Amino acid sequence: MSMENTEKKDKFLAGLMKNPTADTVGNQQQLREEAYKAIHSLNFPTLKDERWKYTRVAGILKKDFEHKPGDVPESLTGFEIPDYKSDVLVFVNGIFNNELSHVEKQNGIHVLTLAQGKVEHYDVIDKWMGTIADHHSHIFTAMNTAFHKSGVLIYAEKKAIAQHPVHIIDITNGEGVTHAPRNLFVAEDDAGLKITHSFHGDAGENFINGVNEVYLGRHAEVEYQMIQQNGKKSNHIHSTDVYQSEGSTFTSGAFTVGGKLIRNEINVSVNGENCETRLNGSFMGGDKHHFDNHTIIDHLVPLCNSHENYKGILGGKATGVFNGKVFVRKDAQKINAFQSNQNILLSDDAVINSKPELEIYADDVKCSHGSTTGQLDEEALFYLMSRGMKKTDAINLLVNAFTAETLEYVSAEALSNYISALIEKRSDELNNQYA
Amino acid sequence: MIKIKNLHAEIEGNKILNGVNLEINAGEIHAIMGPNGSGKSTLASVLAGREEYEVTRGEVELMGENLLDLEPNERAAAGVFLAFQYPVEIPGVSNMNFLKTALKSIKEFKGEKPYTAKEFLQMVKKNQELVGLSGRLANRSVNEGFSGGEKKRNEIFQMAMLDPKFAILDETDSGLDIDALKTVADGVNQLKSPEKSFLLITHYQRLLDYIVPDFVHVLHKGQIVKTGPKELALELEEKGYDWLKEDGVEA
Ligand SMILES: Nc1ncnc2c1ncn2[C@@H]1O[C@H](COP(=O)(O)OP(=O)(O)OP(=O)(O)O)[C@@H](O)[C@H]1O
Ligand SMILES: [Mg+2]
Numbered sequence: 001m002s003m004e005n006t007e008k009k010d011k012f013l014a015g016l017m018k019n020p021t022a023d024t025v026g027n028q029q030q031l032r033e034e035a036y037k038a039i040h041s042l043n044f045p046t047l048k049d050e051r052w053k054y055t056r057v058a059g060i061l062k063k064d065f066e067h068k069p070g071d072v073p074e075s076l077t078g079f080e081i082p083d084y085k086s087d088v089l090v091f092v093n094g095i096f097n098n099e100l101s102h103v104e105k106q107n108g109i110h111v112l113t114l115a116q117g118k119v120e121h122y123d124v125i126d127k128w129m130g131t132i133a134d135h136h137s138h139i140f141t142a143m144n145t146a147f148h149k150s151g152v153l154i155y156a157e158k159k160a161i162a163q164h165p166v167h168i169i170d171i172t173n174g175e176g177v178t179h180a181p182r183n184l185f186v187a188e189d190d191a192g193l194k195i196t197h198s199f200h201g202d203a204g205e206n207f208i209n210g211v212n213e214v215y216l217g218r219h220a221e222v223e224y225q226m227i228q229q230n231g232k233k234s235n236h237i238h239s240t241d242v243y244q245s246e247g248s249t250f251t252s253g254a255f256t257v258g259g260k261l262i263r264n265e266i267n268v269s270v271n272g273e274n275c276e277t278r279l280n281g282s283f284m285g286g287d288k289h290h291f292d293n294h295t296i297i298d299h300l301v302p303l304c305n306s307h308e309n310y311k312g313i314l315g316g317k318a319t320g321v322f323n324g325k326v327f328v329r330k331d332a333q334k335i336n337a338f339q340s341n342q343n344i345l346l347s348d349d350a351v352i353n354s355k356p357e358l359e360i361y362a363d364d365v366k367c368s369h370g371s372t373t374g375q376l377d378e379e380a381l382f383y384l385m386s387r388g389m390k391k392t393d394a395i396n397l398l399v400n401a402f403t404a405e406t407l408e409y410v411s412a413e414a415l416s417n418y419i420s421a422l423i424e425k426r427s428d429e430l431n432n433q434y435a
Numbered sequence: 436m437i438k439i440k441n442l443h444a445e446i447e448g449n450k451i452l453n454g455v456n457l458e459i460n461a462g463e464i465h466a467i468m469g470p471n472g473s474g475k476s477t478l479a480s481v482l483a484g485r486e487e488y489e490v491t492r493g494e495v496e497l498m499g500e501n502l503l504d505l506e507p508n509e510r511a512a513a514g515v516f517l518a519f520q521y522p523v524e525i526p527g528v529s530n531m532n533f534l535k536t537a538l539k540s541i542k543e544f545k546g547e548k549p550y551t552a553k554e555f556l557q558m559v560k561k562n563q564e565l566v567g568l569s570g571r572l573a574n575r576s577v578n579e580g581f582s583g584g585e586k587k588r589n590e591i592f593q594m595a596m597l598d599p600k601f602a603i604l605d606e607t608d609s610g611l612d613i614d615a616l617k618t619v620a621d622g623v624n625q626l627k628s629p630e631k632s633f634l635l636i637t638h639y640q641r642l643l644d645y646i647v648p649d650f651v652h653v654l655h656k657g658q659i660v661k662t663g664p665k666e667l668a669l670e671l672e673e674k675g676y677d678w679l680k681e682d683g684v685e686a
Contacts, residue, residue: 382483388538389533390508391506397533401527
């Protein structure tokens with residue numbers, strides 16, 4: 001790395017390192033130090049890195065970001081999901097807010113902040129944290145591992161099935177704020193968890209660098225739905241790293257209706273037979289938004305199904321990226337892998353880079369992948385309008401119909417309705433960028 | 436009801452309509468026939484407000500109002516309805532849902548009270564029976580997986596729901612078996628009233644046995660080259676269009 005780049009990196013890191021957090025129990029401090037070392041041997045990605053070919057992070061690195069507290073809302077109005085009964089954990093600029101949060105005690109289910117978890121369940125944390133997410137070769141994961149302050153630990157003991165979901169509300173307020181939420185979700189054998197994670201923010205420029213680690217024991221089921229309603233100047237990089245044991249089902253959704261630069265990574269290592277993996281998402285950008293979804297499903301063993309469906313709707317001068325990689329390793333026979341990315345460009349200046357990829361080293365597999373990009377169906381639009389529908393209503397209806405498939409695996413109706421409404425609202429905003 | 440004066444329209448630089456003149460009074464039924472590609476569907480689309488077609492000359496008045504200034508949905512609210520030659524399939528959009536929104540918008544546009552859920556359902560039931568469309572279809576996505584005949588019935592069902600003043604039926608009879616044809620014709624005949632006008636686009640005299648037109652027009656190369664009573668349709672069926680083309684009626 002050149003001298004100049006090193007200086008830039010050090011300056012950027014210095015902001016993130018103010019008021020550091022240290023851990024005292026278990027191996028956690030060691031993990032931080034390991035990650036800290038890794039940061040120094042790693043470079044920030046540039047467009048020359050295959051994995052970052054379409055997403056430029058240089059804009060983030062030029063700015064000064066610091067951990068600092070934000071305005072705490074008076075109530076959860078506007079953050080809560082109507083009719084959705086759940087535990088609620090609220091963070092403002094990465095700092096836990098006890099007053100707005102509530103958790104109902106359940107047998108075998110432990111829902112607490114990571115900071116608390118590091119004390120009360122340090123054995124669980126020591127066992128899993130840093131073993132699923134890769135802080136050795138991914139600089140943003142390394143930064144999160146070294147500098148995170150809190151996040152959530154959800155731990156389901158063997159056979160414990162949560163009776164209601166957990167809703168993590170991550171609010172980011174103010175100018176030049178950074179935080180690094182670190183979450184660990186562990187579902188032991190035959191356990192079940194449902195987690196909804198929503199991001200909200202004001203118009204300030206911020207940088208969120210999140211990492212989720214998800215462990216699924218044998219026959220465990222985890223559903224993780226992420227809803228990004230970030231503010232319009234929000235930079236958000238988030239990696240969700242998943243390990244699946246035999247017979248487990250992992251379902252995730254990524255619904256992006258806000259933010260300026262978003263990079264969602266999901267890396268799933270499927271290491272047991274008879275697993276189901278479902279990754280879905282819709283991203284809706286306008287202006288100069290840049291929304292990037294990078295997924296890897298790694299089929300290491302036979303007899304598994306994976307299903308992936310992402311839809312993009314882009315107006316203005318927005319850019320979308322979809323890169324979905326499915327590996328089927330040697331001897332991982334009888335894999336069924338479906339992958340699809342469809343996009344609608346509402347304007348001539350919107351761009352999508354879509355790259356579904358299959359790498360198959362086994363011979364008895366059923367894999368399909370496809371990507372399409374087109375305009376809004378003019379014929380359908382005219383048909384609906386000729387029946388009296390207003391143009392905006394007609395566009396919203398078509399957009400909702402287009403994205404509906406990605407909501408297929410959202411199990412709670414209240415949540416699904418909430419996401420549909422957000423999609424419709426976003427569609428309304430994008431309507432004026434339709435040309 | 437509707438006055439079309441010297442209407443010229445083109446698409447991507449191709450001149451399709453070359454001076455159409457047509458006046459339809461309230462209560463009248465007119466039929467347009469003409470060879471493939473003569474511009475019948477283009478005329479229908481221009482009247483319904485399809486943006487892709489550029490009107491280069493002429494004017495259209497609907498009950499004294501300048502129709503060409505209105506958006507397609509505003510035209511629907513003003514009472515224009517087009518039964519498409521090729522009804523569009525819209526996966527994921529429920530027939531009922533979209534009709535409900537459409538009716539609500541139309542009512543809103545007119546400054547009228549929207550239908551209650553009960554009224555709406557009653558209308559749906561009545562009109563489904565009218566056109567012989569099974570309730571099963573009504574709840575599916577718009578036209579998705581419908582047979583050709585079912586699509587056409589669905590167009591008439593929508594027409595009955597929206598209760599237009601001026602309806603254009605673009606080859607609604609094509610692809611219908613004889614029973615379906617009768618049902619569709621019954622539907623139109625029941626909606627017929629002294630305040631309403633219809634424009635039927637068809638290739639077949641057969642439809643006109645069931646829906647009797649006041650006038651029959653022949654469209655050729657984007658112009659109406661002949662107008663006559665309902666018997667003209669029979670003559671066309673016998674002789675085809677060549678004799679009209681040979682007449683050199685072009686302007
Ligand atoms: N989008 C378009 N681009 C170019 N030409 C077009 C377009 N749409 C229609 N046309 C042309 O305009 C002419 C008239 O088409 P139109 O569909 O109005 O004919 P029609 O009289 O309805 O024929 P048919 O009896 O076959 O339904 C045809 O030559 C057609 O190819
Ligand atoms: Mg036609």
